Amino acid sequence: MNKFAKWLLFGYFIYAALVVFYFLAINDSSNLPEIYRGSAADPHTFMNDRQLELTYEYSKIRHIIFFLLTPFDWILYLTILSIGLSAKFRQWAESSSKYSFFQKAIYVFWLSFVSFIILLPIDFFTYQLSKSYGISTSTFAIWMKDQLIDFWLDYIFLLLLAIVVFQLIRKNEKRWWFYAWIISIPFTIFLMFIQPVIIDPLYNDFYPLKNKDLEEKILDLASQANIPAEHVYEVNMSEKTNALNAYVTGIGRNSRIVLWDTTLSKLSDDEVLFIMAHEIAHYVKKHIYAGIAAYLIISLFGLYIASKIYNWSIKKHWRTLKINSLNDIASLPLLLVIISFLTFASSPLSNSFSRYLEHSADVYAIEMTKDKDAAIRSFQKLTIAGLSEVNPPAIVKWLRYTHPTMLERLIFIENYEVEKEK
Template sequence: MKKFLKGVFLLYGIYAAIVISYFLLIADSSNLPNGYQGSAADPTTFMNDRQLELTYEYSKIRHIIFFLLTPFDWVFFLTILAVGFSVRFRNWSESVTKISLFQKGIYVFWLSVFTFIIMFPIDYISYQLSKSYGITTSTFVIWMKDQFIDFWLDYLFMVVLAIVVYALIKKYNKRWWIYAWVISVPFTVFLMFVQPVIIDPLYNDFYPLKDKELEEKILNLASKADIPAEHVYEVNMSEKTNALNAYVTGIGSNSRIVLWDTTLNKLNDSEVLFVMAHEMAHYVKKHIYMGMAAYLLISFIGLFIASKILEWAVKRFGQRLLIKGINDIASLPLLLLIISMLTFIQSPISNAFSRYLEHSADEYAIEMTNDKTAAISGFQKLTIAGLSEVNPPAIVKWLRYGHPTMLERLNFLENYDVKQTN
């Protein structure tokens, strides 16, 4: 195990050196493809020199952190297994109680606490980085509050996962993944239903739009899209960030379109209406349901593959790791490792599908508002507020972007009339 861990750390070190070298020395998102200079997508036309410099610096650092953290999770899970922490957590839980349900809860608690302790310095560095570039505005107290909410929500979901999955493994052995997927369908729908009314309010305050004049304009737009007015909400985000955002969440009677107050503060009414039309498109075009269907399909395939890899890995390495079998809770980090790796592998597919939906929403929004000027200026302001790259490296787009790049979005909008004529 020591030799194995040394090899893992060595490979991770080499990988980290490659990632850092690539983004600092090779990748260059400041150069636009030929033909885009001077267009609406050219950041030099709507950003000053200081904003450009901060954008390139911040983007490089964020990309490095992302590409270092993803395999870091895998190294972390492998270390927990190889050093024997997982087995110790299992033994501690079994020494406290003989009730399997409580054993799972205790095991997951120790695993969650250990994970929180290891990841806290990294999360804090990311928080300070975002704050130093003027993106995050949260005080340390507010940030810590969100960290603890994250911890307990993650713990709750992980306990449910552990109890259900390992009960199914114990009962059905090789077919557990099918029953786990079947149970995940109503569970996913339930989470989508309760998120807007129970989970989201834990982090922020939601309320109807305060600007009544703007509200009337949005209601008229919503009426054209046949959307109930109560689905439009404002959320207090200015105490946490300077970035702009809006999104659609929930399903059924709990579905709602949400605008950050930073978006309302920094965009004019025409720009806000385009953003609202974009979010209304998700509601009208049933993108939430399409996304849910895609997730369930991917999870079906993923659970099947994960079950096969888990069974093989436990047979191959279980004795060395002191894991008794696939129904041993000590194998949970191994299962999480497998799921994390499979999620990463399929991310280009899910991101591409998400980008397709987002582009479809852009098309709907410009057709509904017919205000190209507001759409372009709105996206440009969003780019400035978030210090977002206009033209990120291809690998970043594939693995990180669930939205089209700003180059693609702004170019589409600028040439919208031409495309419609053709």
């Protein structure tokens, strides 16, 4: 298996070289179809030369990092398996406690800790990169605090996954995937319910809008959609980023429409109202529930396929992998690789559905505000603030973009016929 690990790393380096070559030597991110030159989507019409240069540079680097890191987790977990480190974690856990729960807790901690330490320098590089391009404003202390919060949240969720899944495998080796999916339904809904009030406040402070004049305008807009006032929140993101954003989170009485304070400070009132109308659309059209339903449907098929691959891999290579049985906790890295790979493979489908919902929200927002100019300006400012690529490569769009590209959004709005109120 050491030989396997070497070939694994060799293959990854070849892949990495091809990725870098494609984005640096072949792909031209500055290319815009001639038909769109001079339009609202042409970055030359709303960006200066320095902003254009930074956007092209930053976009290329971000694309490279994404395509390098996506399989890196797979390589990491497969290496941990192939060199016997996962089996070693299991031995440490079994020698530390005779109780199954604590054995799993100890094993998951070691797996999480080693992964965290290996990935921390990479995360730090991306943080420094974002800071060097003026996107991140976070201090090292704030960044490190978020990293530690991520670690412990990931640890808790991974431990819950390990406890539930391996118990189900022990009870039913053939249909554990289905029972795991059944359990995931209430868990997913519960997680969405508590996220705005428990998880999100761990990272940032949330409070009602400070600008009372703007608050009145937003509440008037929200009332047209029958949204209660308490669903509009502001979050202090300026201590972490210069980017702009707004989003909808949570379900039921805990659902919230959230605006970053950077959005409020850098956009005019009419631009903020368009952004708010877009987020209101998600609430009115129940896109969160549609997203949950789509996730559960995809995960049903994904878990079925994962179970087939997992069961076959263990039964075929259990000696080589140093795994004692299907419900051996040491096989957790293999399960994570399979789930991660299938999630990545399904991303074109899930991203496409997400882009459809976002486009639907754009249509709702422009019909609600009747202000095309504000809509165009808001998207242009979002592009500048995030150094976002207007027309990314197709492979980037399909694998990364949960929203329509800025080219698609700006051209759509520019050509959209708004029926003015009489």
